[in-house]
Amino acid sequence: MKTYFRLLTFAKPIEKYAIPYILVTILAIFFNTFLFTLLGPLLETIFTSKSSTISLLSDKSTDWDPVGKFNAYVNYTIVTYGKEYTLKIVCAVIVGCVFLANFFRYLSQRFMEDLRVHTLLNLRKAVFNNVMDLHIGYFSNEKKGDIISKVASDVQVVQGTVTSTLQVVFKEPLQLIFYIGVLLSISVKLTLFSLLVIPVSGFIISKIVKRLKQQAMESHESFAKMIGFLDEALGGIRIIKAFNATERIKSKFHNENVFYSNLNKKMARRQQLASPVSQTLGVLVVVFIVLYGGTMILRAQGDLTPSKFLVYIAMFSQVMQPIKALTDSFSSIHSGIAAGVRVLELVDTKPEMVDKKDAIPLKGFNESIRFEHVYFNYGDREILTDLSFTVEKGQTVALVGPSGGGKSTIIDLIPRFHDPKSGNIFIDNHNLKDVTLNSIREQMGTVNQESILFNDSIYNNIIFGKPDASRDEVIMAAKIANAHDFIENTEDGYETNIGDRGGKLSGGQKQRICIARAVLANPPVMLLDEATSALDTESEKLVQDALNKLMENRTSIIIAHRLSTIQHADKILVIENGKVVESGNHSTLMNNDGLYRRLIDMQTFTS
Numbered sequence: 368m369k370t371y372f373r374l375l376t377f378a379k380p381i382e383k384y385a386i387p388y389i390l391v392t393i394l395a396i397f398f399n400t401f402l403f404t405l406l407g408p409l410l411e412t413i414f415t416s417k418s419s420t421i422s423l424l425s426d427k428s429t430d431w432d433p434v435g436k437f438n439a440y441v442n443y444t445i446v447t448y449g450k451e452y453t454l455k456i457v458c459a460v461i462v463g464c465v466f467l468a469n470f471f472r473y474l475s476q477r478f479m480e481d482l483r484v485h486t487l488l489n490l491r492k493a494v495f496n497n498v499m500d501l502h503i504g505y506f507s508n509e510k511k512g513d514i515i516s517k518v519a520s521d522v523q524v525v526q527g528t529v530t531s532t533l534q535v536v537f538k539e540p541l542q543l544i545f546y547i548g549v550l551l552s553i554s555v556k557l558t559l560f561s562l563l564v565i566p567v568s569g570f571i572i573s574k575i576v577k578r579l580k581q582q583a584m585e586s587h588e589s590f591a592k593m594i595g596f597l598d599e600a601l602g603g604i605r606i607i608k609a610f611n612a613t614e615r616i617k618s619k620f621h622n623e624n625v626f627y628s629n630l631n632k633k634m635a636r637r638q639q640l641a642s643p644v645s646q647t648l649g650v651l652v653v654v655f656i657v658l659y660g661g662t663m664i665l666r667a668q669g670d671l672t673p674s675k676f677l678v679y680i681a682m683f684s685q686v687m688q689p690i691k692a693l694t695d696s697f698s699s700i701h702s703g704i705a706a707g708v709r710v711l712e713l714v715d716t717k718p719e720m721v722d723k724k725d726a727i728p729l730k731g732f733n734e735s736i737r738f739e740h741v742y743f744n745y746g747d748r749e750i751l752t753d754l755s756f757t758v759e760k761g762q763t764v765a766l767v768g769p770s771g772g773g774k775s776t777i778i779d780l781i782p783r784f785h786d787p788k789s790g791n792i793f794i795d796n797h798n799l800k801d802v803t804l805n806s807i808r809e810q811m812g813t814v815n816q817e818s819i820l821f822n823d824s825i826y827n828n829i830i831f832g833k834p835d836a837s838r839d840e841v842i843m844a845a846k847i848a849n850a851h852d853f854i855e856n857t858e859d860g861y862e863t864n865i866g867d868r869g870g871k872l873s874g875g876q877k878q879r880i881c882i883a884r885a886v887l888a889n890p891p892v893m894l895l896d897e898a899t900s901a902l903d904t905e906s907e908k909l910v911q912d913a914l915n916k917l918m919e920n921r922t923s924i925i926i927a928h929r930l931s932t933i934q935h936a937d938k939i940l941v942i943e944n945g946k947v948v949e950s951g952n953h954s955t956l957m958n959n960d961g962l963y964r965r966l967i968d969m970q971t972f973t974s
């Protein structure tokens with residue numbers, strides 16, 4: 368229930384939709400109920416033989432009783448103008464009622480639809496915004512498929528059940544109260560007895576749907592797994608095919624698919640059981656009413672006339688509608704609540720990296736970036752140990768060392784993707800934790816080892832670095848990045864779509880687009896994870912040249928895999944097992960005859 372109300376907070380301002388909804392719903396229900404009570408006068412008009420015997424409900428005509436008033440009016444018209452004329456009047460009123468009941472019902476559905484769409488919009492926005500604000504570390508721990516299915520599918524399930532339950536919760540009890548009011552006015556005894564069906568069927572149904580909640584949770588998790596498989600399979604389709612693993616992947620997906628389908632089958636069976644149970648109970652009660660009421664009429668006991676009795680049965684058959692709607696929605700709400708729990712879990716995940724209350728914005732970069740006794744862990748594993756170094760403004764500092772030593776982790780700490788476990792990082796003598804995240808990241812540009820591009824045009828991928836740049840600036844950046852010529856040769860030039868993750872471009876082309884993006888952003892600090900080793904000689908030369916231009920007149924921290932490219936770096940830090948084991952420029956390190964020299968010798972030997 369808590370989850371349900373929490374989900375409803377996304378409907379704010381709910382009163383904007385709920386108040387008009389309730390008003391028109393009351394009107395729709397009033398006309399709908401009135402319609403059934405008109406059956407009485409209609410039957411009386413047609414079937415009673417003498418005008419004088421007409422005695423319908425006229426005695427109940429008080430100021431607050433429109434039905435009674437109408438019946439009194441019918442009696443009066445029959446006596447004054449005759450039956451045929453009265454029949455026409457009653458039929459005209461029926462048509463009017465049908466029209467009004469449906470008109471208000473239509474309006475109520477419109478208001479409810481607005482509320483539903485509005486809630487869904489807010490919920491989806493809240494989930495997506497929160498996901499975007501989460502820290503990088505969250506994404507390496509959580510499965511991507513799970514996040515996608517929460518945003519895409521679970522939110523939809525919430526709409527399908529939670530908001531439609533809202534409609535049921537507002538409308539059906541109200542309708543039920545109106546019907547029961549009229550039923551009570553016809554026969555208190557019959558009504559009290561027949562209404563016993565509500566708690567009885569409620570009890571049976573609650574037993575049936577008890578297990579649904581857990582099954583619904585399992586079902587959403589299973590769906591998320593399938594989305595995860597799909598995402599991975601699409602991303603890795605080349606490798607899957609190259610390793611002839613298609614059948615293995617198919618069967619992995621199939622197993623999950625079967626599990627999911629079976630679970631849904633079981634859930635649907637349970638859900639569907641609720642409706643026949645309540646309907647059967649309802650029919651049993653109607654049979655009882657026919658037996659009991661019919662006997663009363665046959666024996667001429669009480670004041671139940673045949674026409675009143677028919678109205679009663681017609682009305683009672685309608686009582687089952689709201690009861691059925693209520694039981695249906697209570698049996699399906701579990702799925703919505705389970706989906707809601709998953710969605711809220713994501714909304715409630717707090718980003719670990721947030722600005723301090725009194726964080727100040729960093730105004731430019733003027734002096735240095737300094738690591739002081741920095742330690743960093745992934746879980747329990749220490750990755751960086753007592754790391755201290757300084758990068759002065761304008762310097763090019765290279766990080767080299769064996770794979771897994773912690774170079775990328777060091778680079779990730781600078782834009783504050785992670786915080787150190789202990790120790791501090793300073794930028795211009797401000798602790799990174801004391802300045803705003805946005806202002807830190809404004810000072811930095813990144814070119815990654817794997818070129819991260821979006822499925823969009825080349826132009827839009829470059830301008831991502833500076834959304835307000837002019838076309839000339841974009842072209843200039845592409846020229847500096849040695850990308851302009853190849854872009855001009857593509858089918859649509861700068862408007863060419865580069866496919867998913869830039870799949871339609873070569874590795875070198877992708878890198879040059881990434882470099883152009885960074886050039887355009889023109890930040891004072893550049894963080895580079897060099898990946899030229901994967902390129903052929905010519906492409907590598909173009910990329911290397913573009914990188915050199917990118918680093919010109921800038922402070923750069925570069926992870927170098929090709930050691931030949933960093934011989935002119937101002938400082939080289941050799942990182943092994945999370946520690947700086949050597950530092951200095953190329954010639955000092957060569958003279959040291961340590962790890963750097965060995966790495967250089969190894970690369971020279973290999974090449």
Ligand SMILES: Nc1ncnc2c1ncn2[C@@H]1O[C@H](COP(=O)(O)OP(=O)(O)OP(=O)(O)O)[C@@H](O)[C@H]1O
Pocket residue numbers: 507745746750769770771772773774775776777
């Ligand atoms: N998200 C993560 N969760 C747990 N461990 C991680 C995570 N990312 C990296 N590691 C571990 O941290 C260590 C350092 O990784 P890092 O990527 O910083 O090394 P690197 O020196 O950049 O390696 P390479 O040169 O191969 O890119 C590795 O042992 C790696 O297994």
